[in-house]
Amino acid sequence: xxxxxxxxxxxxxxxxxxxxxxxxxxxxxxxxxxxxxxxxxxxxxxxxxxxxxxxxxxxxxxxxxxxxxxxxxxxxxxxxxxxxxxxxxxxxxxxxxxxxxxxxxxxxxxxxxxxxxxxxxxxxxxxxxxxxxxxxxxxxxxxxxxxxxxxxxxxxxxxxxxxxxxxxxxxxxxxxxxxxxxxxxxxxxxxxxxxxxxxxxxxxxxxxxxxxxxxxxxxxxxxxxxxxxxxxxxxxxxxxxxxxxxxxxxxxxxxxxxxxxxxxxxxxxxxxxxxxxxxxxxxxxxxxxxxxxxxxxxxxxxxxxxxxxxxxxxxxxxxxxx
Numbered sequence: 001x002x003x004x005x006x007x008x009x010x011x012x013x014x015x016x017x018x019x020x021x022x023x024x025x026x027x028x029x030x031x032x033x034x035x036x037x038x039x040x041x042x043x044x045x046x047x048x049x050x051x052x053x054x055x056x057x058x059x060x061x062x063x064x065x066x067x068x069x070x071x072x073x074x075x076x077x078x079x080x081x082x083x084x085x086x087x088x089x090x091x092x093x094x095x096x097x098x099x100x101x102x103x104x105x106x107x108x109x110x111x112x113x114x115x116x117x118x119x120x121x122x123x124x125x126x127x128x129x130x131x132x133x134x135x136x137x138x139x140x141x142x143x144x145x146x147x148x149x150x151x152x153x154x155x156x157x158x159x160x161x162x163x164x165x166x167x168x169x170x171x172x173x174x175x176x177x178x179x180x181x182x183x184x185x186x187x188x189x190x191x192x193x194x195x196x197x198x199x200x201x202x203x204x205x206x207x208x209x210x211x212x213x214x215x216x217x218x219x220x221x222x223x224x225x226x227x228x229x230x231x232x233x234x235x236x237x238x239x240x241x242x243x244x245x246x247x248x249x250x251x252x253x254x255x256x257x258x259x260x261x262x263x264x265x266x267x268x269x270x271x272x273x274x275x276x277x278x279x280x281x282x283x284x285x286x287x288x289x290x291x292x293x294x295x296x297x298x299x300x301x302x303x304x305x306x307x308x309x310x311x312x313x314x315x316x317x318x319x320x321x322x
Contacts (some may be wrong), residue, residue: 141242219250230258275310
């Protein structure tokens with residue numbers, strides 16, 4: 001009983017501290033925090049943080065600093081069984097962005113999407129505010145949508161004039177919704193093709209739970225089976241890849257290792273969700289740097305709390321416009 005009371009008191013202390021600094025706005029889902037509890041301290045050395053921030057701009061460094069500040073707070077609160085929390089936007093863009101998003105949401109309802117996901121429908125995984133040269137660079141090339149879910153990203157990508165979107169997802173449950181949405185919006189399979197497989201480093205069979213509420217992850221085994229393939233060996237890719245987006249719930253580093261030849265050959269724009277775990281966030285940046293492909297890396301938060309949906313947005317440096 002004493003331990004329980006002590007934990008409650010500690011949670012209230014951290015809650016009060018957050019309130020005093022005006023960081024709390026509304027409840028936050030804890031699913032991201034859970035994965036970071038594994039080997040947490042291994043990722044927060046000065047050397048690791050310096051490597052992550054190497055050759056990135058000041059805004060990206062500020063986004064990363066905020067992410068880590070809030071992640072540490074969430075982890076501390078979670079120790080004491082408190083984690084319903086979202087923090088205030090320090091860049092003062094939250095209210096303006098939300099009004100724009102709410103207005104656009106009214107339009108997206110007619111597309112038949114089951115929910116309104118800001119990262120795809122509003123931020124376009126970082127593409128919305130990308131420069132004109134970047135948008136021109138990816139036109140009429142193949143887009144990869146890894147972790148396609150219900151098709152929200154594939155649908156959004158249509159406005160960037162891809163030659164084709166090739167989407168990947170492991171869930172038959174989501175695949176059914178994906179096909180329904182494409183049909184409702186009159187998008188043929190010649191424009192958007194869904195492959196019911198996962199992306200990984202090697203070809204193998206994995207298990208997962210396809211009955212979970214929310215996002216499906218390969219980090220947790222289950223009763224459903226799916227084939228995992230490297231993107232490099234995907235026979236359906238018959239042209240130049242201009243964009244690779246993925247949001248794989250912590251499986252991103254594995255997938256990235258399986259697409260290195262494609263990245264080397266085509267130098268596509270990358271829009272990769274990297275916030276799910278330390279191996280994903282630190283490992284992908286380190287591996288991309290080691291390829292020496294002359295990429296510029298930016299970090300963007302594709303959500304309104306400027307914490308969730310942390311995205312590594314990377315592109316060939318020759319496309320950079322000051």
